[in-house]
Amino acid sequence: MEIGAYSFGDTQRNPDGTQRSTTEAIQNLFDAIVVSDKAGLDYFAVGEHHTLEMPASSPGALIAAAAAATTQIRLGSGVSVISTDDPVRVFQQFATADAISGGRVEITAGRGSSVDSYPLFGYDLKDYDRLYEDKLELLIRINKNESVTWRGAGRPALDNLLVVPRPVAGSMPIWVGTGGNAPSSVRAGRLGLPVSYGIIGGAPHRFAPLAELYRRTAQQYGHSGPNIKVSVAALGLVAPTKKEALERFHPSWRNMSIQAGKTRGWPAPDDGAYLAQAHAPGAYYVGDPDDVAERIVHLHGYMGHVRHFLQMDIGGLPQDHFLESLTLLATEVKPRVERLLARVS
Amino acid sequence: MELGVYSFPSRFPRLAELYRATAKQAGHSGAGIKVSVGTLGLIAPAKGEAVERYDPGWRNIQILAIERRGWPGPDRKFSEQQVQPPFAYYVGDPVDVARRIVDLHQKIGRMRHFFQMDLGGLPQEQFLKSIELLATEVKPRVDRLMSRL
Numbered sequence: 001m002e003i004g005a006y007s008f009g010d011t012q013r014n015p016d017g018t019q020r021s022t023t024e025a026i027q028n029l030f031d032a033i034v035v036s037d038k039a040g041l042d043y044f045a046v047g048e049h050h051t052l053e054m055p056a057s058s059p060g061a062l063i064a065a066a067a068a069a070t071t072q073i074r075l076g077s078g079v080s081v082i083s084t085d086d087p088v089r090v091f092q093q094f095a096t097a098d099a100i101s102g103g104r105v106e107i108t109a110g111r112g113s114s115v116d117s118y119p120l121f122g123y124d125l126k127d128y129d130r131l132y133e134d135k136l137e138l139l140i141r142i143n144k145n146e147s148v149t150w151r152g153a154g155r156p157a158l159d160n161l162l163v164v165p166r167p168v169a170g171s172m173p174i175w176v177g178t179g180g181n182a183p184s185s186v187r188a189g190r191l192g193l194p195v196s197y198g199i200i201g202g203a204p205h206r207f208a209p210l211a212e213l214y215r216r217t218a219q220q221y222g223h224s225g226p227n228i229k230v231s232v233a234a235l236g237l238v239a240p241t242k243k244e245a246l247e248r249f250h251p252s253w254r255n256m257s258i259q260a261g262k263t264r265g266w267p268a269p270d271d272g273a274y275l276a277q278a279h280a281p282g283a284y285y286v287g288d289p290d291d292v293a294e295r296i297v298h299l300h301g302y303m304g305h306v307r308h309f310l311q312m313d314i315g316g317l318p319q320d321h322f323l324e325s326l327t328l329l330a331t332e333v334k335p336r337v338e339r340l341l342a343r344v345s
Numbered sequence: 346m347e348l349g350v351y352s353f354p355s356r357f358p359r360l361a362e363l364y365r366a367t368a369k370q371a372g373h374s375g376a377g378i379k380v381s382v383g384t385l386g387l388i389a390p391a392k393g394e395a396v397e398r399y400d401p402g403w404r405n406i407q408i409l410a411i412e413r414r415g416w417p418g419p420d421r422k423f424s425e426q427q428v429q430p431p432f433a434y435y436v437g438d439p440v441d442v443a444r445r446i447v448d449l450h451q452k453i454g455r456m457r458h459f460f461q462m463d464l465g466g467l468p469q470e471q472f473l474k475s476i477e478l479l480a481t482e483v484k485p486r487v488d489r490l491m492s493r494l
Contacts, residue, residue, distance in 0.1 A: 001296070001300065001305070001306060001307065001308060001337055001338070001341060002042035002043050002074075002231075002306060002307035002308075002309075003041060003042055003043075003296075003307075003308060003309065003329055003330065003333060003334040003337060004036075004041055004042050004043025004044055004045070004073075004074075004307060004308075004309035004310075005032075005036060005041060005043070005044050005045070005309050005310055005311070005312060005326055005329065006044065006045035006046070006078035006233055006309050006310070006311050007029055007032065007044075007045075007046060007047075007056060007078075007311060007312075007313050008046075008047055008048070008049040008054035008055075008056045008078075008311070008314075009022070009025045009026060009028075009029050009046075009047070009049070009054050009055045009056030009313075010025055010028070010029075010053070010054065010252075010313035010314055010315070010316060010317055010322070011024070011025040011052060011053050011054070011055060011316065012024055012025065012028070012316050012318075012319070013255070013315075013316035019052055019053070019316075022052065022055035025055050025056075026055065026056070026062070028313075028319050028322070029046065029056060029062065029313075030062065030065055030066060030069070031319075031323075032044075032313070032319075032322055032323060032326060033046075033062075033066040033069075033070060033073070033075070034066070034069050034070060035323050035326055035327065036073055036326045036330065037066075037069075037070035037071060037072060037073040039326060039327045039329075039330035039331055040072075040330040040331065040334070041073055041326060041329060041330040041334075042073065042074060042307070042334070043073065043074045043075075043076065043307060043309055044066070044073055044074075044075055044076075044309075045059075045075075045076040045077055045078030045079075045108065045233070045309065046059040046062045046063055046066075046075075046076075046077060046078060047059035047062070047077060047078065047079075047080075048077065048079065048080060048081050048112070048117070049114055049116065050114075050116040050117055050120055051114075051116060051263075053255075053256075053259055053315070054314075059076075059077035059078075059080055060077075060080075060090065060093025060094055060096075060097060061093070063075045063076070063077070063094065063097045063105060064093065064096055064097040064100055066097075067097045067098075067100040067101035067104065067105065068100050068101075070101070070104075072104075073104065074104045074105070074106060075097065075101060075104055075105050075106070076105065076106035076107065076108055076173075076175070077094070077106075077107055077108050077109075078108055078177070078196075078233060078309075078311075079108045079109060079110030079112065079177035079196075079198075080094075080107055080108060080109055080110065081110060081111065081112035081117045082109040082110065082111075082132065082135045082136055082139060083111050083112065083117075083123065083127075083128065083131040083132040083135055083154070084112070084117040084118055084120070084121040084123045084131070084154075085117075085121070085135075086155055087135045087136075087138040087139040087142060087155070088138075088142065088148075088155075088158075088163055090107065090109075090139065091107070091139060091142045091143065091163060092163065092164070092165070094106075094107050094172060095164075095165050095166065095167050095172065096165060098167045098168055098172055099165055099167075099168060102168060103167070103168030103169050105167075105172055106172055106173040106174070106175065107139070107172055107173070107174050107175070108174075108175040108176075108177040108196050109132075109135075109136050109139055109174060109175070109176060109177060110176070110177030110178065110198075111128060111132045111184075113179050113198065114263075114264075123154065127153060127154065130153045130154075131153050131154045133153075133187075134152030134153040134154060134155075135152070135153070135154060135155065136176070136187075136191070137150070137152065138150045138152060138155070138158075139174060140174060140191065140193075142163045143167075143171045143172060143174055144171065146162055146163060146164065146166055147160050147161065147162055147163075148160070148161055148162075148163055149161075173194065173227075174193055175193060175194045175195065175196045175231070176188035176191070176193050176194070176195050176196065177195075177196045177198060177233075178195060178196070178197060178198065179197075179198050179200075180197060180198070180199065180207055180210060182210065182213060185210045185211070185213045185214040185217070186213065186214070186217050188214055188217075188218075189213070189214045189215065189216070189217025189218035189219075189220070189221065189223070189228075190217055190218075190221050191223075192218055192221065192223030192227055192228065193227065194227055194228065194229045194230070194231070195211075195214050195229075195230055195231075196230075196231040196232075196233060196307075197210065197211070197230065197231070197232050197233065197303075197305075198233045198234075199232055199233065199234045199283050200234065200235055200283060200311075201277065201283050202283055203281045203282065203283065204232065204234065204281070204283050204299050204302075204303075205281060205298075205299060205302040205303070207232075207302075207303060208302040208303055211230050211302075211303050211304065211305070214230065215228065215230075229305075229306045230303055230304060230305040230306065231305055231306060231307035231308070231309065232299065232303060232305045232307070232308050232309075233309050233310075233311065234283055234284070234285055234308070234309075234310055234311070235253075235283065235284050235285065235286075235310065235311050235312075235314070236249075236284055236285025236286055236287075236292065236310035236311070236312060237249040237252075237285075237286045237310075237312045237317070237321070237325050238285075238286075238287065238288070238289060238292050238310075238312075238324075238325045238328040238329050238332070238333060239287075239288065239321070239324065239325065239328070240288060240328070241288050242286075242287045242288045242291050245278075245286045245287050245288060245325075246275070246278055246286055246287075248317070248318075248321045249278070249284070249286045249312075249317070250271075250274060251315065251316070252313075252314045252315035252316060252317040253269070253274055253284070253314070253315060254269045254274075254315065255314070255315030255316055256314040256315040257269035259315070280294075280295050280298065281295075281298070285310055289328055289332035289333045289336055290336060292329075292333050293332075293333045293336035293337045293340060294336075294340065296308045296333070296337050297337055297340040297341055297344065300341065300344075301344070308337075310325075310329065312325045312326070346361070346364050346379075346380050346381075347380075347381045347382075347383060357382070357449075357452075357453055358452040358453050361380050361453045361454065361455070364380065365378065365380075379455070379456050380453055380454065380455040380456065381455055381456060381457035381458070381459065382449065382453065382455050382457070382458045382459075383459050383460070383461065384433055384434070384435055384458070384459075384460060384461070385403075385433065385434050385435070385436075385460065385461050385462075385464070386434060386435030386436055386442065386460040386461070386462060386475075387399040387435075387436045387460075387462045387467070387471070387475050388435075388436075388437065388438070388439060388442055388462075388474075388475045388478040388479050388482070388483060389437075389438065389471070389474065389475065389478070390438060390478070391438050392436075392437045392438045392441055394438075395428075395436045395437050395438060396425075396428055396436055396437075398467070398468075398471050399428070399434070399436045399467075400424060401465065401466070402463075402464050402465030402466060402467040403419070403424055403434075403464070403465060404419045404424075404465065405464075405465030405466055406464050406465040407419035409465075430444075430445050430448065431445075431448070431449075435460060439478055439482035439483045439486055440486065442479075442483050443482075443483045443486035443487045443490060444486075444490065446458050446483070446487050447487055447490040447491060447494070450491070451494065458487075460475075460479065462475045462476070
């Protein structure tokens, strides 16, 4: 199984709680990808959010830079908010990064769990579904053919127009990113695209029926083969001991929860809920390598996923804790996951 | 302001002048008011080599431009003229190109001159050589000539 990470960028905080620069957040994120590549992590996904706390708004630009500075890690978006972007531009940016990387780039197209990009790019939330459906269709077409004809919502029509550069392998993997609503799983299955579940709360194994719905739908529509697969994105942090991991992640989780309380109406942070989520069968993969590896493999029994990747840098997580977690994920968690999976099969 | 100079640089000083006068009228001054120039060009160790290296790529884009934009056919005379001063193709050896950059600077007063060299399928090694010569041979000559002005 592939083990990886994703990030929206994480603006650091001063001791008095004020936020430091978004520039530093982007530099930290870039450094983290380079460290992940050296440590042997399989995958790193970037963005897209548009806030002071999470400033990784341009996954394509960051991935292009990372492509030049890395040698083996696969790079992607987590997610590209395709509904409010131009699929032609998204494709061009990712295909450019793909060329620089020698073919290590993927796109995950989502509707976005936050809606900041709608007013920013001049889209109306009432078009949420149609924009996504139409623009995803365009992205798929561009990925298949260098000359594209398309008509739909949110973008002028294309009549046999050329889109370059072309990806190294002819096309790039395009995933559907979803927070777990059933229609998205059906859509991914109908289109025959791989699906990436963002599981940021609750009990992850409860996503198993969605993965099943996805696989069944894919089969109904005649899709099979290596493109029909599932990945899981979740919150987490790895430290040498479970106790350290819990202590390190707690302030970050608190800060993020307070922020989400202001912007999304989340409930006030509850330490009891934190601890519940940070232990099996909760959704926060916070622990030592043994703990995190066991929980990933446990979920694999339900989801059969091919990739598990974690968001660690939230709420001003100190950069050294982030880098240590990425390194442990690659060097300690991944081999344990492989060993455990080998025993299962 | 960036000027894309693809034909006769002689008309561009007037545009730069108009830009500066307009900026002044609108109350803008200081470091933000400046001019750069983007042109076609290629540097090789000798002028003859530069012209030979540049010509096939130039012909290829002319042919494409005929198909797509209705340009006239590639005219060897035109390209021969354009690679000589005071015309717009900075195709030459380092001495030639540096001189012409400084000559245009005296007319436009710009702070950056940059080149499009890789067109029409220019071989990559010739592109890289040109970039290297631009940095190591043209730039110091431009600096020297400018310090004498």
